[in-house]
Amino acid sequence: MSPFSLRVMSLQFVLAILCCGFQTTVWPNLFGSIQMPQFWLPWILFLSLHRPYFEALFMSYFFALIMLSFTSLSLQMIWPTFLVLVSAAAFAKNKFFWPGLRYFIPATGLCCLLWNVTLVGLSSTFEKSSAPLLPITRVLEALLTTLASPLIYGALIRLEKLRPVDSAKATVREVSA
Amino acid sequence: MNRFHLNLRKVLAYGFAIFFPLLSLNMQHTPFDSGWFNQPLQWAAAGVQQAFYLFSEGVRGTTSEYVNLLNIKSEISHLQEENQQLRARLSVLDDVQKENQRLNALLDFRSRTKMELVAARVISRDLFSDHSTIRINKGKHHGLQAGQAVISTEGALGYVFRPEAFSSMVLLITDRYAVVDGIVVRSRARGIVEGKSAGACALRYVEKSEDVKAGDLVVTSGLDNIFPKGFPVATVEAVESRSYSVSLRVDLRPVVDPNKVEEVFVLLNAANEDLTERFSMTQNSPPYPPEVETR
Numbered sequence: 001m002s003p004f005s006l007r008v009m010s011l012q013f014v015l016a017i018l019c020c021g022f023q024t025t026v027w028p029n030l031f032g033s034i035q036m037p038q039f040w041l042p043w044i045l046f047l048s049l050h051r052p053y054f055e056a057l058f059m060s061y062f063f064a065l066i067m068l069s070f071t072s073l074s075l076q077m078i079w080p081t082f083l084v085l086v087s088a089a090a091f092a093k094n095k096f097f098w099p100g101l102r103y104f105i106p107a108t109g110l111c112c113l114l115w116n117v118t119l120v121g122l123s124s125t126f127e128k129s130s131a132p133l134l135p136i137t138r139v140l141e142a143l144l145t146t147l148a149s150p151l152i153y154g155a156l157i158r159l160e161k162l163r164p165v166d167s168a169k170a171t172v173r174e175v176s177a
Numbered sequence: 178m179n180r181f182h183l184n185l186r187k188v189l190a191y192g193f194a195i196f197f198p199l200l201s202l203n204m205q206h207t208p209f210d211s212g213w214f215n216q217p218l219q220w221a222a223a224g225v226q227q228a229f230y231l232f233s234e235g236v237r238g239t240t241s242e243y244v245n246l247l248n249i250k251s252e253i254s255h256l257q258e259e260n261q262q263l264r265a266r267l268s269v270l271d272d273v274q275k276e277n278q279r280l281n282a283l284l285d286f287r288s289r290t291k292m293e294l295v296a297a298r299v300i301s302r303d304l305f306s307d308h309s310t311i312r313i314n315k316g317k318h319h320g321l322q323a324g325q326a327v328i329s330t331e332g333a334l335g336y337v338f339r340p341e342a343f344s345s346m347v348l349l350i351t352d353r354y355a356v357v358d359g360i361v362v363r364s365r366a367r368g369i370v371e372g373k374s375a376g377a378c379a380l381r382y383v384e385k386s387e388d389v390k391a392g393d394l395v396v397t398s399g400l401d402n403i404f405p406k407g408f409p410v411a412t413v414e415a416v417e418s419r420s421y422s423v424s425l426r427v428d429l430r431p432v433v434d435p436n437k438v439e440e441v442f443v444l445l446n447a448a449n450e451d452l453t454e455r456f457s458m459t460q461n462s463p464p465y466p467p468e469v470e471t472r
Contacts, residue, residue: 021225024300024312029212029233030240035306044341054190061197068215069222071304072338072354110243126202129353131307131373141306 007057008163015155016043016063030108037138037144038112043150044082045085045111048089049097050160067107077122084118086113101150108149112142145172178313221346225311229286282420283440288331292405293446295319297327299439300344307374309349309435311335315443317342324403326444332409332432333397334441345443349435350410351378358401359410364388370395370410376436378411379425389416389427405444 005169019039027036045064047056064078089111116138123131215286231276245265281295297313315321317340325337327347335349346354359370359380366387368380380395393413400408411429 017221017225021229021301021305024304025226025229025238025472026233028302028305029230030237038304040304056441057194065215066218066222067218067304069339070226070301072307072308072310072348072352074201074354076201076204083194083198126431129371131353134307134374 006047006162008159011159012043012047012156013063014064015152015159017050017066019043019152020067020068024070035140035144038115038141039113039148039152040146041145042104042108042149043113043156044085045089045108046153046156047102049093049107051121053086053090056090057083060086076126077119080122081115082135083119085115088114104153105146105149109142109146112145113138116142186465187274187318189197203255219339219341223316223331223341227314229313242472248277254380267325279440282330283442286442292444296318297345297441297443299441303352307353309335309352309355309372309374310338311349311435311438311441312344312349313347313441315343316341316345318342319321319445321345321446326404327362328404328442328444329433329438329440332411334433334435334438336403337443351376351431356401357404358398359395360397360398361387361389361413362394363390363465364393367428368395369400373409373428376428376431376434377414378431380411380429381424383425383427385418385423385425387425389413389425394432395429 014107023036023039027034040063044056044060047059051059058081061079064075064082066079067073068075089107120131120133200223211394232332264359269283295315297315297319300309300314300459302311313327321337321340323337324339327334327336333350335347335352337345338348339346350357350370350372353374355372355378357370358367359382360367361380364387366383366389368383370378371381372378380389383389386467391413395410395413397406399410409432411431415428417426417427
Protein backbone atom coordinates (compact mmCIF):
# COMPACT_ATOMS: atom_id res chain seq x y z
CA MET A 1 0.00 0.00 0.00
CA SER A 2 1.40 3.39 -0.95
CA PRO A 3 1.84 6.14 1.67
CA PHE A 4 -0.72 8.16 -0.27
CA SER A 5 -3.34 5.42 0.04
CA LEU A 6 -2.47 5.15 3.71
CA ARG A 7 -3.07 8.87 4.13
CA VAL A 8 -6.48 8.60 2.45
CA MET A 9 -7.31 5.64 4.66
CA SER A 10 -6.34 7.66 7.73
CA LEU A 11 -8.59 10.49 6.55
CA GLN A 12 -11.42 8.01 6.18
CA PHE A 13 -10.85 6.84 9.74
CA VAL A 14 -10.89 10.44 10.93
CA LEU A 15 -14.22 10.88 9.12
CA ALA A 16 -15.55 7.74 10.84
CA ILE A 17 -14.50 9.03 14.28
CA LEU A 18 -16.10 12.40 13.52
CA CYS A 19 -19.30 10.57 12.53
CA CYS A 20 -19.31 8.74 15.89
CA GLY A 21 -18.52 11.94 17.79
CA PHE A 22 -21.27 13.85 15.99
CA GLN A 23 -23.76 11.07 16.63
CA THR A 24 -23.04 10.73 20.35
CA THR A 25 -22.54 14.40 21.22
CA VAL A 26 -24.07 16.89 18.78
CA TRP A 27 -27.20 14.88 17.93
CA PRO A 28 -28.43 14.36 21.53
CA ASN A 29 -27.54 17.96 22.40
CA LEU A 30 -29.54 19.41 19.51
CA PHE A 31 -32.32 16.87 19.06
CA GLY A 32 -32.69 15.48 22.59
CA SER A 33 -34.05 11.97 22.81
CA ILE A 34 -35.04 11.74 19.11
CA GLN A 35 -33.71 8.49 17.67
CA MET A 36 -30.21 8.96 16.26
CA PRO A 37 -29.10 7.62 12.88
CA GLN A 38 -26.01 5.40 12.79
CA PHE A 39 -23.71 7.77 10.89
CA TRP A 40 -20.83 5.27 10.89
CA LEU A 41 -22.78 2.51 9.15
CA PRO A 42 -22.69 3.97 5.60
CA TRP A 43 -18.90 4.12 6.06
CA ILE A 44 -18.71 0.35 6.64
CA LEU A 45 -21.00 -0.26 3.66
CA PHE A 46 -18.93 2.02 1.45
CA LEU A 47 -15.78 0.09 2.35
CA SER A 48 -17.48 -3.22 1.64
CA LEU A 49 -18.64 -2.06 -1.77
CA HIS A 50 -15.58 -0.15 -2.93
CA ARG A 51 -12.65 -2.03 -1.41
CA PRO A 52 -11.37 -5.60 -1.70
CA TYR A 53 -13.08 -7.96 0.75
CA PHE A 54 -10.20 -8.50 3.17
CA GLU A 55 -9.16 -4.84 3.19
CA ALA A 56 -12.73 -3.83 4.07
CA LEU A 57 -13.01 -6.55 6.70
CA PHE A 58 -9.79 -5.70 8.52
CA MET A 59 -10.53 -1.97 8.32
CA SER A 60 -13.90 -2.67 9.92
CA TYR A 61 -12.23 -4.76 12.66
CA PHE A 62 -9.93 -1.84 13.42
CA PHE A 63 -12.87 0.55 13.38
CA ALA A 64 -14.57 -1.70 15.96
CA LEU A 65 -11.71 -0.89 18.35
CA ILE A 66 -12.41 2.80 17.84
CA MET A 67 -16.13 2.25 18.42
CA LEU A 68 -15.43 0.77 21.84
CA SER A 69 -14.60 4.26 23.06
CA PHE A 70 -18.13 5.40 22.28
CA THR A 71 -20.20 2.56 23.69
CA SER A 72 -20.49 -0.18 26.28
CA LEU A 73 -21.22 -2.78 23.58
CA SER A 74 -18.49 -5.43 23.68
CA LEU A 75 -15.99 -6.36 21.00
CA GLN A 76 -17.40 -9.86 21.40
CA MET A 77 -20.53 -8.62 19.61
CA ILE A 78 -19.06 -6.05 17.23
CA TRP A 79 -16.43 -8.18 15.45
CA PRO A 80 -18.71 -11.12 14.54
CA THR A 81 -21.44 -8.68 13.47
CA PHE A 82 -18.97 -6.87 11.21
CA LEU A 83 -17.87 -10.22 9.74
CA VAL A 84 -21.50 -10.94 8.81
CA LEU A 85 -22.12 -7.39 7.57
CA VAL A 86 -19.05 -7.07 5.35
CA SER A 87 -19.46 -10.61 4.00
CA ALA A 88 -23.13 -10.01 3.18
CA ALA A 89 -22.31 -6.72 1.43
CA ALA A 90 -19.51 -8.37 -0.58
CA PHE A 91 -21.86 -11.22 -1.53
CA ALA A 92 -24.59 -8.82 -2.63
CA LYS A 93 -22.03 -6.79 -4.57
CA ASN A 94 -20.99 -9.90 -6.54
CA LYS A 95 -24.59 -10.72 -7.39
CA PHE A 96 -25.90 -7.32 -8.37
CA PHE A 97 -24.23 -3.94 -8.17
CA TRP A 98 -24.52 -0.64 -9.91
CA PRO A 99 -22.50 2.36 -8.79
CA GLY A 100 -24.02 5.51 -7.35
CA LEU A 101 -26.47 6.76 -4.79
CA ARG A 102 -29.42 4.81 -6.19
CA TYR A 103 -27.71 1.63 -5.04
CA PHE A 104 -26.09 3.03 -1.93
CA ILE A 105 -29.21 4.53 -0.28
CA PRO A 106 -31.38 1.37 -0.21
CA ALA A 107 -28.29 -0.72 0.54
CA THR A 108 -27.69 1.42 3.66
CA GLY A 109 -31.22 0.74 4.88
CA LEU A 110 -30.82 -3.01 4.37
CA CYS A 111 -27.37 -2.94 5.93
CA CYS A 112 -28.74 -1.18 9.02
CA LEU A 113 -31.53 -3.74 9.36
CA LEU A 114 -29.01 -6.58 8.93
CA TRP A 115 -26.78 -5.01 11.59
CA ASN A 116 -29.68 -4.94 14.06
CA VAL A 117 -30.89 -8.46 13.23
CA THR A 118 -27.38 -9.92 13.51
CA LEU A 119 -26.67 -8.07 16.72
CA VAL A 120 -29.90 -9.23 18.37
CA GLY A 121 -29.31 -12.80 17.11
CA LEU A 122 -25.72 -12.98 18.34
CA SER A 123 -26.58 -11.26 21.60
CA SER A 124 -29.39 -13.71 22.39
CA THR A 125 -27.04 -16.60 21.57
CA PHE A 126 -23.89 -15.54 23.38
CA GLU A 127 -24.89 -12.98 26.03
CA LYS A 128 -26.57 -13.57 29.36
CA SER A 129 -28.53 -10.33 29.23
CA SER A 130 -29.42 -10.21 25.57
CA ALA A 131 -30.19 -7.14 23.49
CA PRO A 132 -33.86 -6.08 23.57
CA LEU A 133 -35.82 -6.32 20.31
CA LEU A 134 -37.07 -2.69 20.20
CA PRO A 135 -38.53 -3.15 16.67
CA ILE A 136 -39.89 0.38 16.23
CA THR A 137 -36.67 1.98 17.45
CA ARG A 138 -34.55 -0.16 15.14
CA VAL A 139 -36.71 0.42 12.05
CA LEU A 140 -36.76 4.17 12.75
CA GLU A 141 -32.98 4.07 13.16
CA ALA A 142 -32.64 2.30 9.78
CA LEU A 143 -34.85 4.93 8.12
CA LEU A 144 -32.88 7.83 9.58
CA THR A 145 -29.57 6.20 8.68
CA THR A 146 -30.83 5.75 5.12
CA LEU A 147 -31.76 9.43 4.97
CA ALA A 148 -28.33 10.45 6.28
CA SER A 149 -26.41 8.14 3.94
CA PRO A 150 -26.09 10.55 0.94
CA LEU A 151 -24.11 12.99 3.13
CA ILE A 152 -21.60 10.34 4.21
CA TYR A 153 -21.46 8.96 0.67
CA GLY A 154 -20.63 12.38 -0.74
CA ALA A 155 -17.81 12.88 1.75
CA LEU A 156 -16.38 9.40 1.15
CA ILE A 157 -16.49 9.78 -2.62
CA ARG A 158 -14.52 13.02 -2.32
CA LEU A 159 -11.92 11.24 -0.20
CA GLU A 160 -11.85 8.27 -2.59
CA LYS A 161 -11.00 10.60 -5.47
CA LEU A 162 -7.84 11.59 -3.59
CA ARG A 163 -6.49 8.05 -3.86
CA PRO A 164 -3.81 7.30 -6.50
CA VAL A 165 -5.25 6.52 -9.93
CA ASP A 166 -3.92 2.95 -10.11
CA SER A 167 -5.45 1.88 -6.79
CA ALA A 168 -8.70 3.79 -7.01
CA LYS A 169 -9.16 3.56 -10.77
CA ALA A 170 -12.07 1.18 -10.61
CA THR A 171 -13.89 3.05 -7.86
CA VAL A 172 -13.60 6.46 -9.45
CA ARG A 173 -14.68 5.08 -12.83
CA GLU A 174 -17.68 3.46 -11.17
CA VAL A 175 -18.61 6.62 -9.36
CA SER A 176 -18.29 8.96 -12.30
CA ALA A 177 -20.35 6.64 -14.49
CA MET B 178 6.41 -27.21 -0.99
CA ASN B 179 2.70 -26.85 -1.50
CA ARG B 180 1.43 -30.36 -2.19
CA PHE B 181 -2.26 -29.46 -2.13
CA HIS B 182 -1.90 -26.47 -4.49
CA LEU B 183 -3.45 -24.17 -1.88
CA ASN B 184 -3.22 -20.42 -2.10
CA LEU B 185 -1.53 -19.98 1.28
CA ARG B 186 -1.99 -16.19 1.37
CA LYS B 187 -5.73 -16.59 0.84
CA VAL B 188 -5.95 -19.36 3.44
CA LEU B 189 -4.09 -17.14 5.94
CA ALA B 190 -6.36 -14.15 5.18
CA TYR B 191 -9.52 -16.25 5.69
CA GLY B 192 -7.97 -17.69 8.84
CA PHE B 193 -7.37 -14.24 10.33
CA ALA B 194 -10.79 -12.99 9.21
CA ILE B 195 -12.49 -15.70 11.27
CA PHE B 196 -9.87 -15.81 14.04
CA PHE B 197 -10.60 -12.35 15.50
CA PRO B 198 -14.39 -12.81 15.94
CA LEU B 199 -13.83 -16.31 17.40
CA LEU B 200 -11.19 -14.94 19.75
CA SER B 201 -13.52 -12.13 20.85
CA LEU B 202 -16.38 -14.58 21.46
CA ASN B 203 -14.14 -16.58 23.80
CA MET B 204 -12.98 -13.54 25.72
CA GLN B 205 -14.44 -12.89 29.16
CA HIS B 206 -16.13 -9.51 28.85
CA THR B 207 -16.75 -7.09 31.69
CA PRO B 208 -17.71 -3.44 31.28
CA PHE B 209 -14.48 -2.47 33.05
CA ASP B 210 -12.37 -4.08 30.30
CA SER B 211 -10.03 -1.61 28.71
CA GLY B 212 -7.06 -3.05 26.87
CA TRP B 213 -3.80 -1.18 26.33
CA PHE B 214 -4.60 -1.02 22.61
CA ASN B 215 -7.71 1.01 23.41
CA GLN B 216 -6.06 3.78 25.42
CA PRO B 217 -5.08 6.08 22.51
CA LEU B 218 -8.40 5.42 20.77
CA GLN B 219 -10.33 6.28 23.91
CA TRP B 220 -8.27 9.40 24.32
CA ALA B 221 -9.10 10.41 20.74
CA ALA B 222 -12.79 9.60 21.22
CA ALA B 223 -12.96 11.66 24.41
CA GLY B 224 -11.27 14.58 22.65
CA VAL B 225 -13.66 14.44 19.69
CA GLN B 226 -16.69 14.25 21.95
CA GLN B 227 -15.55 17.18 24.07
CA ALA B 228 -14.91 19.27 20.96
CA PHE B 229 -18.31 18.36 19.54
CA TYR B 230 -19.95 19.19 22.87
CA LEU B 231 -18.52 22.70 22.78
CA PHE B 232 -19.54 23.02 19.13
CA SER B 233 -23.13 21.87 19.73
CA GLU B 234 -23.50 24.18 22.73
CA GLY B 235 -22.48 27.05 20.45
CA VAL B 236 -24.86 25.94 17.69
CA ARG B 237 -27.72 25.62 20.16
CA GLY B 238 -27.08 29.13 21.50
CA THR B 239 -26.79 30.66 18.04
CA THR B 240 -29.88 28.85 16.77
CA SER B 241 -32.02 30.03 19.66
CA GLU B 242 -30.84 33.59 19.11
CA TYR B 243 -31.61 33.32 15.39
CA VAL B 244 -35.08 31.96 16.09
CA ASN B 245 -35.73 34.82 18.47
CA LEU B 246 -34.61 37.29 15.83
CA LEU B 247 -36.95 35.80 13.22
CA ASN B 248 -39.85 36.01 15.66
CA ILE B 249 -39.16 39.67 16.28
CA LYS B 250 -38.97 40.51 12.57
CA SER B 251 -42.26 38.79 11.88
CA GLU B 252 -44.16 41.14 14.19
CA ILE B 253 -45.73 44.25 12.55
CA SER B 254 -46.52 46.72 15.26
CA HIS B 255 -44.04 48.11 17.72
CA LEU B 256 -46.11 47.02 20.71
CA GLN B 257 -46.41 43.49 19.45
CA GLU B 258 -42.68 43.47 18.86
CA GLU B 259 -42.02 44.69 22.36
CA ASN B 260 -44.46 42.18 23.76
CA GLN B 261 -42.70 39.43 21.86
CA GLN B 262 -39.35 40.55 23.17
CA LEU B 263 -40.66 40.57 26.72
CA ARG B 264 -42.09 37.11 26.25
CA ALA B 265 -38.82 35.88 24.84
CA ARG B 266 -36.99 37.37 27.80
CA LEU B 267 -39.48 35.84 30.17
CA SER B 268 -38.93 32.47 28.56
CA VAL B 269 -35.17 32.88 28.92
CA LEU B 270 -35.66 33.92 32.54
CA ASP B 271 -37.89 30.90 33.09
CA ASP B 272 -35.10 28.71 31.74
CA VAL B 273 -32.58 30.49 33.94
CA GLN B 274 -34.89 30.12 36.92
CA LYS B 275 -35.31 26.40 36.24
CA GLU B 276 -31.57 26.00 35.91
CA ASN B 277 -31.12 27.96 39.15
CA GLN B 278 -33.58 25.72 40.93
CA ARG B 279 -31.78 22.65 39.59
CA LEU B 280 -28.39 23.98 40.63
CA ASN B 281 -29.76 25.06 44.03
CA ALA B 282 -31.07 21.56 44.55
CA LEU B 283 -27.62 20.23 43.68
CA LEU B 284 -25.96 22.66 46.11
CA ASP B 285 -28.49 21.89 48.81
CA PHE B 286 -27.97 18.16 48.33
CA ARG B 287 -24.24 18.61 48.48
CA SER B 288 -24.34 20.71 51.66
CA ARG B 289 -26.70 18.33 53.47
CA THR B 290 -24.60 15.23 52.93
CA LYS B 291 -21.37 13.94 54.44
CA MET B 292 -20.51 12.23 51.16
CA GLU B 293 -17.59 13.50 49.12
CA LEU B 294 -19.03 14.46 45.74
CA VAL B 295 -17.76 15.82 42.43
CA ALA B 296 -20.25 17.64 40.18
CA ALA B 297 -20.07 16.86 36.45
CA ARG B 298 -21.91 17.66 33.23
CA VAL B 299 -23.12 15.11 30.68
CA ILE B 300 -21.39 15.68 27.34
CA SER B 301 -22.36 12.70 25.21
CA ARG B 302 -24.45 9.52 24.98
CA ASP B 303 -23.98 5.96 23.73
CA LEU B 304 -23.49 5.13 20.06
CA PHE B 305 -26.24 2.49 20.09
CA SER B 306 -29.88 2.85 21.04
CA ASP B 307 -29.97 -0.40 23.03
CA HIS B 308 -27.12 0.68 25.29
CA SER B 309 -27.17 3.37 27.95
CA THR B 310 -23.89 5.07 28.68
CA ILE B 311 -23.00 8.72 29.05
CA ARG B 312 -19.71 10.58 29.02
CA ILE B 313 -19.17 13.19 31.74
CA ASN B 314 -16.67 16.05 31.76
CA LYS B 315 -14.71 14.85 34.81
CA GLY B 316 -12.01 12.19 34.85
CA LYS B 317 -8.99 10.75 36.65
CA HIS B 318 -7.58 14.26 36.95
CA HIS B 319 -10.54 15.12 39.24
CA GLY B 320 -10.12 11.97 41.33
CA LEU B 321 -12.51 9.68 39.47
CA GLN B 322 -11.92 5.92 39.34
CA ALA B 323 -13.70 2.95 37.81
CA GLY B 324 -16.55 1.68 39.97
CA GLN B 325 -17.52 4.99 41.60
CA ALA B 326 -21.23 5.72 41.86
CA VAL B 327 -22.85 8.40 39.72
CA ILE B 328 -25.99 9.93 41.19
CA SER B 329 -28.36 12.85 40.82
CA THR B 330 -30.30 14.59 43.58
CA GLU B 331 -33.28 12.31 42.94
CA GLY B 332 -31.59 8.94 42.72
CA ALA B 333 -28.93 6.55 41.46
CA LEU B 334 -27.85 6.87 37.83
CA GLY B 335 -25.00 4.42 37.25
CA TYR B 336 -21.29 4.03 37.83
CA VAL B 337 -18.01 5.10 36.25
CA PHE B 338 -16.62 2.30 34.10
CA ARG B 339 -14.00 3.89 31.84
CA PRO B 340 -12.29 6.89 33.41
CA GLU B 341 -10.04 8.97 31.14
CA ALA B 342 -7.83 11.91 32.13
CA PHE B 343 -10.47 14.64 31.75
CA SER B 344 -13.66 12.71 31.03
CA SER B 345 -15.24 9.41 31.99
CA MET B 346 -17.76 6.98 30.61
CA VAL B 347 -20.62 6.08 32.92
CA LEU B 348 -22.61 2.86 32.68
CA LEU B 349 -26.21 3.79 33.50
CA ILE B 350 -28.41 1.43 35.50
CA THR B 351 -30.61 1.01 32.42
CA ASP B 352 -27.75 -0.50 30.36
CA ARG B 353 -28.09 -4.25 29.99
CA TYR B 354 -24.56 -4.80 31.29
CA ALA B 355 -25.26 -2.86 34.51
CA VAL B 356 -26.13 -4.52 37.83
CA VAL B 357 -26.88 -2.89 41.19
CA ASP B 358 -27.84 -4.58 44.43
CA GLY B 359 -31.32 -3.37 45.39
CA ILE B 360 -33.87 -3.65 48.15
CA VAL B 361 -37.62 -2.90 48.21
CA VAL B 362 -38.24 -0.24 50.88
CA ARG B 363 -41.69 -1.44 52.00
CA SER B 364 -41.06 -5.18 52.34
CA ARG B 365 -37.20 -5.29 52.46
CA ALA B 366 -37.25 -7.83 49.59
CA ARG B 367 -33.79 -8.18 48.04
CA GLY B 368 -32.87 -8.47 44.39
CA ILE B 369 -30.46 -7.42 41.68
CA VAL B 370 -31.40 -4.40 39.57
CA GLU B 371 -30.42 -5.15 35.96
CA GLY B 372 -30.72 -2.82 33.00
CA LYS B 373 -33.07 -3.85 30.19
CA SER B 374 -33.06 -1.07 27.64
CA ALA B 375 -32.94 2.70 27.48
CA GLY B 376 -35.41 3.85 30.10
CA ALA B 377 -36.20 0.57 31.87
CA CYS B 378 -34.71 -2.03 34.20
CA ALA B 379 -35.78 -5.09 36.14
CA LEU B 380 -35.39 -6.49 39.64
CA ARG B 381 -34.17 -10.07 39.33
CA TYR B 382 -33.75 -13.02 41.70
CA VAL B 383 -36.63 -11.93 43.98
CA GLU B 384 -38.14 -14.95 45.67
CA LYS B 385 -41.78 -15.73 44.86
CA SER B 386 -42.75 -15.55 48.51
CA GLU B 387 -41.62 -11.90 48.75
CA ASP B 388 -44.16 -9.08 48.96
CA VAL B 389 -43.59 -6.70 46.04
CA LYS B 390 -46.28 -4.43 44.60
CA ALA B 391 -46.50 -1.87 41.81
CA GLY B 392 -45.47 1.56 43.11
CA ASP B 393 -42.93 0.22 45.64
CA LEU B 394 -39.66 2.09 45.86
CA VAL B 395 -36.43 0.16 45.28
CA VAL B 396 -33.31 1.56 46.91
CA THR B 397 -29.65 0.58 46.94
CA SER B 398 -28.68 -1.97 49.57
CA GLY B 399 -25.12 -0.69 49.87
CA LEU B 400 -23.76 -4.23 49.56
CA ASP B 401 -22.16 -3.69 46.17
CA ASN B 402 -19.71 -1.14 47.61
CA ILE B 403 -20.66 1.27 44.85
CA PHE B 404 -23.72 3.15 46.12
CA PRO B 405 -24.52 4.37 49.64
CA LYS B 406 -27.25 2.45 51.41
CA GLY B 407 -30.84 3.57 50.87
CA PHE B 408 -30.41 5.66 47.75
CA PRO B 409 -33.50 5.51 45.41
CA VAL B 410 -33.00 3.50 42.23
CA ALA B 411 -36.40 2.84 40.70
CA THR B 412 -40.09 2.29 41.34
CA VAL B 413 -41.84 -1.00 40.67
CA GLU B 414 -43.95 -0.78 37.54
CA ALA B 415 -45.32 -4.32 37.26
CA VAL B 416 -44.95 -7.62 39.09
CA GLU B 417 -45.60 -11.02 37.54
CA SER B 418 -45.45 -14.42 39.21
CA ARG B 419 -44.82 -17.16 36.65
CA SER B 420 -45.56 -20.80 37.41
CA TYR B 421 -42.39 -22.10 35.70
CA SER B 422 -40.03 -19.69 37.43
CA VAL B 423 -38.73 -19.68 41.00
CA SER B 424 -38.50 -15.91 41.14
CA LEU B 425 -40.81 -12.98 40.50
CA ARG B 426 -40.59 -10.92 37.36
CA VAL B 427 -40.41 -7.30 38.51
CA ASP B 428 -40.30 -4.47 35.97
CA LEU B 429 -38.84 -1.20 37.20
CA ARG B 430 -38.89 2.41 36.07
CA PRO B 431 -35.80 4.39 37.16
CA VAL B 432 -36.52 7.36 39.42
CA VAL B 433 -34.25 9.47 37.21
CA ASP B 434 -34.86 9.55 33.46
CA PRO B 435 -31.37 8.86 32.08
CA ASN B 436 -32.20 10.61 28.80
CA LYS B 437 -32.98 13.91 30.49
CA VAL B 438 -30.20 14.22 33.03
CA GLU B 439 -27.71 17.04 32.42
CA GLU B 440 -25.83 17.44 35.71
CA VAL B 441 -24.64 14.56 37.87
CA PHE B 442 -22.59 13.88 40.98
CA VAL B 443 -19.80 11.34 41.19
CA LEU B 444 -19.45 9.81 44.62
CA LEU B 445 -15.80 9.83 45.65
CA ASN B 446 -16.44 8.70 49.20
CA ALA B 447 -19.78 7.53 50.60
CA ALA B 448 -18.57 8.17 54.20
CA ASN B 449 -20.76 5.23 55.34
CA GLU B 450 -23.83 7.42 54.93
CA ASP B 451 -27.18 5.64 55.21
CA LEU B 452 -29.87 7.48 53.25
CA THR B 453 -32.72 5.10 53.99
CA GLU B 454 -34.46 7.49 56.42
CA ARG B 455 -34.21 10.53 54.16
CA PHE B 456 -35.58 8.97 50.99
CA SER B 457 -38.14 6.62 52.52
CA MET B 458 -39.95 9.71 53.88
CA THR B 459 -40.75 10.73 50.32
CA GLN B 460 -42.74 7.59 49.60
CA ASN B 461 -46.27 6.98 50.89
CA SER B 462 -45.45 3.71 52.54
CA PRO B 463 -46.24 2.30 55.95
CA PRO B 464 -43.50 2.75 58.55
CA TYR B 465 -40.91 0.01 58.73
CA PRO B 466 -41.44 -2.81 61.19
CA PRO B 467 -39.21 -2.13 64.22
CA GLU B 468 -37.01 -5.18 63.67
CA VAL B 469 -36.28 -4.07 60.12
CA GLU B 470 -35.58 -0.49 61.13
CA THR B 471 -32.87 -1.57 63.53
CA ARG B 472 -30.95 -3.48 60.87
